[in-house]
Amino acid sequence: MSSHGNTYSYESDSNSDIEDSRHLNQASPALNHQKDSPRPLIDSVRNAWQTRSNPSYDLLSSGTRADTEKHPHSVQMALTVVSAPRFRRYVVVYLSLFLLCLATWKWILYPRLQERNTLLRALDPATAEESGGWFGSSSPPALDGLILMKNLNPELIPDALGESDGQTKSRKRLVIVGDVHGCKDALLALLDQVEFSAKEGDHLIFTGDIINKGPDSSGVVDLAREKSASCVRGNHEDRILLLRHEMERTKALDGPQKGDKQIYSSKQLRERELARSLSKKQVEWLEQCPVILNIGRIPTMGQVVVVHGGLVPGLELEEQDPASVMTMRTIDVDTHLPSPESNGLSWAKMFDKHQSILFKSLQTAKEDPLSRTITAVYGHDAKTGLKIRTYTKGLDSGCVKGGKLTALVIEDGGKQSLVQVRCRDYTSG
Amino acid sequence: MHNFIPSLLGAFGVFTTTLAQVSTPPGASTALDRIANANKPTFADVRESVAKQYEEEGPLPTEKYFHESRFHHHYDDRFANSTLPEEQVIPHLIALVQAYLKTMRAIGAETWIMHGTLLAWWWNQKIFPWDNDLDVQVTEPTIHFLADYHNFTDHHFEIPGVDGGRTYLLEINPNHVVKTTEDWLNVIDGRWIDKSSGLFIDITAVRPDVAKRASGHPEALMCKDKHRYKESDIFPLRNSYFEGVPVRIPYNYAGVLREEYGSRSLTNTEFWG
Numbered sequence: 001m002s003s004h005g006n007t008y009s010y011e012s013d014s015n016s017d018i019e020d021s022r023h024l025n026q027a028s029p030a031l032n033h034q035k036d037s038p039r040p041l042i043d044s045v046r047n048a049w050q051t052r053s054n055p056s057y058d059l060l061s062s063g064t065r066a067d068t069e070k071h072p073h074s075v076q077m078a079l080t081v082v083s084a085p086r087f088r089r090y091v092v093v094y095l096s097l098f099l100l101c102l103a104t105w106k107w108i109l110y111p112r113l114q115e116r117n118t119l120l121r122a123l124d125p126a127t128a129e130e131s132g133g134w135f136g137s138s139s140p141p142a143l144d145g146l147i148l149m150k151n152l153n154p155e156l157i158p159d160a161l162g163e164s165d166g167q168t169k170s171r172k173r174l175v176i177v178g179d180v181h182g183c184k185d186a187l188l189a190l191l192d193q194v195e196f197s198a199k200e201g202d203h204l205i206f207t208g209d210i211i212n213k214g215p216d217s218s219g220v221v222d223l224a225r226e227k228s229a230s231c232v233r234g235n236h237e238d239r240i241l242l243l244r245h246e247m248e249r250t251k252a253l254d255g256p257q258k259g260d261k262q263i264y265s266s267k268q269l270r271e272r273e274l275a276r277s278l279s280k281k282q283v284e285w286l287e288q289c290p291v292i293l294n295i296g297r298i299p300t301m302g303q304v305v306v307v308h309g310g311l312v313p314g315l316e317l318e319e320q321d322p323a324s325v326m327t328m329r330t331i332d333v334d335t336h337l338p339s340p341e342s343n344g345l346s347w348a349k350m351f352d353k354h355q356s357i358l359f360k361s362l363q364t365a366k367e368d369p370l371s372r373t374i375t376a377v378y379g380h381d382a383k384t385g386l387k388i389r390t391y392t393k394g395l396d397s398g399c400v401k402g403g404k405l406t407a408l409v410i411e412d413g414g415k416q417s418l419v420q421v422r423c424r425d426y427t428s429g
Numbered sequence: 430m431h432n433f434i435p436s437l438l439g440a441f442g443v444f445t446t447t448l449a450q451v452s453t454p455p456g457a458s459t460a461l462d463r464i465a466n467a468n469k470p471t472f473a474d475v476r477e478s479v480a481k482q483y484e485e486e487g488p489l490p491t492e493k494y495f496h497e498s499r500f501h502h503h504y505d506d507r508f509a510n511s512t513l514p515e516e517q518v519i520p521h522l523i524a525l526v527q528a529y530l531k532t533m534r535a536i537g538a539e540t541w542i543m544h545g546t547l548l549a550w551w552w553n554q555k556i557f558p559w560d561n562d563l564d565v566q567v568t569e570p571t572i573h574f575l576a577d578y579h580n581f582t583d584h585h586f587e588i589p590g591v592d593g594g595r596t597y598l599l600e601i602n603p604n605h606v607v608k609t610t611e612d613w614l615n616v617i618d619g620r621w622i623d624k625s626s627g628l629f630i631d632i633t634a635v636r637p638d639v640a641k642r643a644s645g646h647p648e649a650l651m652c653k654d655k656h657r658y659k660e661s662d663i664f665p666l667r668n669s670y671f672e673g674v675p676v677r678i679p680y681n682y683a684g685v686l687r688e689e690y691g692s693r694s695l696t697n698t699e700f701w702g
Binding site for chain 2: 239259334338
């Protein structure tokens with residue numbers, strides 16, 4: 001703009017101020033006139049804006065004058081600052097910074113603090129007194145027809161490092177697989193991926209719900225039997241097995257009865273069909289799956305336990321309520337009553353916190369803190385999906401609904417790794 | 430046309446029980462054997478009526494079938510004039526529920542414990558020391574089965590320490606065919622009565638909630654006492670023990686109890702105190 005400043009002076013023939021702007025755009029033709037008319041700049045000034053009645057000018061001038069009179073000096077300065085582009089830029093920057101801080105607090109920091117407080121309150125013995133006792137103050141109800149707990153054969157547990165890399169090169173791995181739900185293809189692909197070999201010291205463990213929902217439940221049971229796998233009782237095994245006995249009792253195993261369609265929902269009819277389709281051998285195999293599989297101590301991990309749903313923190317394994325172990329997702333802060341509902345404090349979060357507090361309190365003691373901690377490997381919670389914490393390992397990544405099938409592989413020395421395969425959506429179509 | 434054969438068989442059932450009743454059996458176990466061997470129809474024998482939807486029958490009753498007693502609402506005053514001494518209540522209730530569970534098992538009638546009795550089971554698999562009533566439920570086919578084949582049957586049990594044993598009466602409310610909760614006078618579908626003391630167990634039938642099912646809840650169940658359940662919360666029933674005898678328990682027992690009594694009922698040792 002400044003380079004064209006001097007061209008203004010040569011616009012003598014122009015009789016309007018407004019024309020100036022037009023000439024700005026035609027800078028180069030104006031430059032050609034430079035030498036012809038060397039008149040002083042002042043001569044070309046015309047105060048046409050004063051003589052002519054131009055409403056826009058009038059309004060502007062009168063307005064400014066009024067402002068100046070109305071506001072004291074400081075306010076005017078403030079107004080100038082506010083209207084400055086730099087100030088406006090800063091406002092935008094600071095405002096967004098403030099909003100960012102607010103969002104961080106509201107959605108990240110505050111919930112975390114809240115959660116931490118909740119966890120600490122949940123685990124504070126004073127809460128137990130306040131609420132009149134925690135879950136587990138009654139003797140656990142004894143249920144007939146299911147095995148509460150089993151210990152894994154100690155020979156299958158991975159060794160500490162150094163023990164195995166001597167002359168006998170024994171490699172041991174535990175391959176713990178999340179909810180299969182009859183997705184045999186995905187299971188085969190996963191076993192392929194981990195290069196599973198029982199001969200070379202691998203042992204397969206399921207976190208329950210290997211049947212129902214998916215396409216080939218009995219195929220998965222047969223595969224599990226063939227691989228001499230271990231399994232815990234999931235809520236689906238539990239339901240189907242109970243149903244199976246009910247149908248045995250009422251002699252309904254031969255085939256669908258007349259009127260079944262009227263009294264049972266489509267979900268119930270599917271469950272009945274599955275209960276009917278299982279062979280006696282498959283039922284026997286599923287029946288021997290305990291609610292809690294105690295793997296025992298794994299080097300660098302401490303005691304590891306496999307369940308389908310979860311465990312109530314602070315309760316001995318023998319004191320756990322079997323139906324809750326198969327179904328829990330959340331836990332009540334005040335009473336520690338577990339619930340299958342998804343909304344609430346995750347049992348796993350609380351369990352993990354409980355164990356880490358225990359670990360810290362034991363660190364000062366002489367004994368190995370790992371000798372008292374428990375790591376729970378579980379399934380059941382496809383909604384949350386894969387969730388790995390120090391003391392809880394949630395492996396249900398929703399295979400049957402087109403998610404993934406996950407295996408937690410534990411090797412000698414307690415080295416853990418995750419292996420996943422994609423699943424197609426078995427529930428649609 | 431369905432009703433004709435069952436009522437004949439039912440008459441036969443009453444007849445045989447009454448006959449067997451005359452010769453007093455020497456022990457409780459033999460009493461059960463007798464029940465099982467007395468050609469008494471079991472549920473499995475008459476199973477064709479299982480897969481059936483029961484229609485509402487008859488007009489809305491205007492009278493109450495099971496009357497409250499004059500002296501205490503937990504006693505049947507046709508069999509007693511006064512309450513038992515307090516220390517005898519619990520032993521009577523224990524024998525009462527044991528006899529009920531054994532008999533239902535012998536005739537193949539599916540029954541399970543509910544309400545306060547289920548809560549007592551949760552805590553110690555025994556009756557609470559302060560209890561004075563018991564609650565059990567049956568399915569709709571079972572209440573029809575009991576009404577058609579076992580109504581007004583006497584069941585005698587020898588009980589250790591009780592001279593002459595005790596006889597229990599199974600009585601089904603004829604209004605069990607009225608399904609609506611509007612029949613508030615007859616919310617109890619049957620009674621298992623200790624004829625020696627008048628103490629009894631309330632039997633309630635759980636039925637499909639037709640109205641709720643029509644509005645998109647395929648598993649809705651209801652009782653005439655307006656309790657509502659989801660089929661998958663009760664079935665398949667679990668197996669456990671109550672007062673030392675096998676008992677059936679709702680599938681989602683913890684959820685059912687939490688729904689009815691709140692979570693503290695399952696954890697608070699002072700809940701009833």
